[in-house]
Amino acid sequence: MIALLIRDLRLAVRAGGGFGLGLAFFLLMAVIVPLGVGPEPALLARIAPGILWVGALLACLLSLDRIFALDYEDGSLDLLATAPMPLESVVAVKALAHWLVTGLPLVVVSPLMALLLQLDGAGYGWLLASLALGTPALSVIGAFGAALVVGVKRGGLLLSLLVLPLYLPTLIFGAEVVKRGAQGLAVATPLALLGAITLGAAALLPFASAAAIRSNLR
Template identity: 80%
Template sequence: MIALLMRDLRLAFRAGGGFGLGLAFFLILAVLVPLGIGPEPQTLARIAPGILWVGALLACLLSLDRIFALDFEDGSLDLLATAPVPLEGAVSMKALAHWLTTGLPLVLISPVLGLLLFLPGEAYLWLIVSLALGTPALSVIGTFGAALTVGLKRGGLLLSLLVLPLYIPTLVFGAEVVSRGAMGLAVDTPLALLAGITAGAVAILPFASAHVLRINLR
């Protein structure tokens, strides 16, 4: 399992499938929003939580089609399906590799981008916490979508259409945590719901993804 995780991490860095692409998109979005909306700090501070979460969501979406694509093309996916290692475990490792190369860098760089959007100081902790709790759900849900579309030519658009509706609850509660934190309000309810979504996705979707992969590989 660890060997599979390290292999996916090496492939992600060599192929440029997640790390640099997601960070570049996140940075570009944070730079373009003030240029398009205007430099007024009050306006940017009000929309910053939603913009940062939308940017993180779209950045995670960029590399989803690569989760299983390379393994499907070279036949490694068939070997994983017949290996002694449970396919559910392999799927979990691929979701973890996607989060480590996409979600975790977004969590780490988000305070810097918050400065560009004049995010209130009280919200920085909750921005980091919400992204750390929510981005794993984005990777696991994205892995399920990638499993559904594996082997399809030009399946990237279909993958986006399938995954985006499933991302909405994570986006809503994640942005709400940051917004409430910026206003000094209690964040217990949206934070608990966000954690519940991530816990449910991590507990259920690897099994669903493995089942879908077995069907697609028949």
């Protein structure tokens, strides 16, 4: 398991499109939005929770097609599917590697992006908490979408169409946590729902992803 995780992290860094691309996109979102809507602090503070979460969602989406594509192309996925290690564990490890390369860096740099978007100081901690709790769900759901399109040529657009509707609950509750936290309101309900989505996705989707991979490899 650890060897597979290290291998996937190395592949993600060498192949590109993970760590650097996601951060660059997140930064561009934080820079371009004030240029488009104007530099008014009150307006930016009001839209910052949604913009930050949309940026994180799209940044995670950029590298989803690489989760299984490289292994499928070189035949490694067939070997992993027949290895003694359960395919569900392989999917979980690959989703974890995607989060470590894409989601975790977004969590780390999010306070800087919040500063650019004039987010109220009270919302910084809740932004970190919501992204740390919600971005793993984005990676697990994305791995499920990637499993569905394994072997499909130019499946990037199809993957986006499949995954984006599944991302909406995470986006809604994640942005709501930041919005309420910045306003000093109670965040327990959206935070609990966000955690439930992540736990539910982590518990169920590796099995669905493994089944999709087996079906596509037949």
